[in-house]
Amino acid sequence: MRKLLLLASAVLVLGILAACGGEETEDSSGEGSDSSIKIVAAHNQTDPENPYQDGLVAFKEYAEAESDGQIEVEVHAGTIGTEEAELVEKLKTGGADVVLVSPGFMTSTGINEVDLFAFPYLFESYDHWENVVTGEVGDEMADIINEKSNNDFKLLGYWTAGVRHYYGKEPVNAIEDLEGMTIRTQTSGVVADYWEQVGAIPTQVAWGELYQGLQQDVVDSAENAYPYFVQQDHHRTPNGKYISETGHDYTTRFLLINGQEFDNYTEEQQDIILQAAEASVEAEWEALYNQEEEYKEKAIEEGAEVNELDRQPFIDLAEPLQDEAAKELGVEDLLQKIRDAK
Incomplete structure (x- = not known):
């Protein structure tokens, strides 16, 4: 009799445990809802x-x-x-x-295909850029990144x-003004090739060290968008005072x-x-x-001098470099789609 009672109790306990286990809530993927x-x-x-x-x-x-x-x-x-x-x-x-x-x-x-988006003068406006990254080219590049x-x-x-501009110790009004100028930028790839083509000398300086580099004449100039270089006070250094709106990179x-x-x-x-x-x-x-x-207004208020310039000669110099780099990267079709989206 005692053995029968013990057996019955064991069955009852197992039944309760099974019932409790069946009450665990699950999400749509089958994992516990308390997963975080x-x-x-x-x-x-x-x-x-x-x-x-x-x-x-x-x-x-x-x-x-x-x-x-x-x-x-x-x-x-x-x-x-x-x-x-x-x-x-x-x-x-x-x-x-x-x-x-x-x-x-x-x-x-x-x-390497992502370097397409770094080509100088690839985009002519924010509208052009938005159309590209939210469209077919953007989707194709996302697939390339994931697969490769x-x-x-x-x-x-x-x-x-943002849109990147030149800033340095002298203003730029023409390509010739960049001859022999050291510029903090990428030192390899199509970006470096472009600055070499205009006569500048691409120079590597860590972003966190650039203020000091401009202050102490390590580099003559740099290039970036207003919100970034003005927040870092680069425009208040001797080699960052003159901002020329080259607009070379959206x-x-x-x-x-x-x-x-x-x-x-x-x-x-x-x-x-x-x-x-x-x-x-x-x-x-x-x-x-x-x-x-x-930040453009802030730079001017704090003593920076801003000038516009004719960008067409810079664009004309960039296009053959774009063609050459696109062929090397195997993205000629994407480059054409970007140009067609203007």
Whole structure:
């Protein structure tokens, strides 16, 4: 009798445990609803007013709100790397989950096709740029990045770092004014080739060291967009006082996530991340466009001298270089599509 009672009790306990197990809630992917993730998102700019920061904060706010806190986003503004090469490496090795990088630094990973977006005078306006990155060319480049990285990198969206101009110790009104001028820019690829063609000397200086480089005559000049170099006070140095609006680059930046990690997230988490990326694109574009004029005015107020110039001779010099580089990279069809989108 005692053995029968013990057996009955054991069956009852097993039944209760089974019932409790069957009540565990699951999400649409079959994983427990209490699963949560932490995303480390990073850019290389240290100024909190930078458009990059606005974009990643928008990403964070959207992801955390829509996931009811199940997705936590930790934003790093230059705190885990002020060089984009560092951020690319951290994305590959797991030190970061979402990063922002430029085409020049992406080529170091072997995805040379992205250098297309760094071609000088590729775009003639922000409207032209937006049409390209939100259209067929943007989609094709996203596929190239994902496939050639073996899913290490998945493109979440295209950001911009503004339209880049020359600034230096002397104003530029014609190509001849650049002869012999050292300029902080990329020192390889089509960007370096272009500056060499105009007679300048491409010189490598880390972004965090550029203020000192301009102040101490290490380089004669540099090139960047107003929100970036004015926030760093480059225009207040002797070799940054003269700003010539060359408008040679309507810049493209890639918002990337580790594709391997992304594939491990639930479908719901993936959807939220993709929507958060869209929110970040909108916020970053708006912040950048607003700051372009704001920081131009600030530079002038603080003593910088700005001049416009005839860009056509610069454009004419760039087009054959674009053709040559596109052929070498195997992106001639994409280059033509970009030109047709004007």
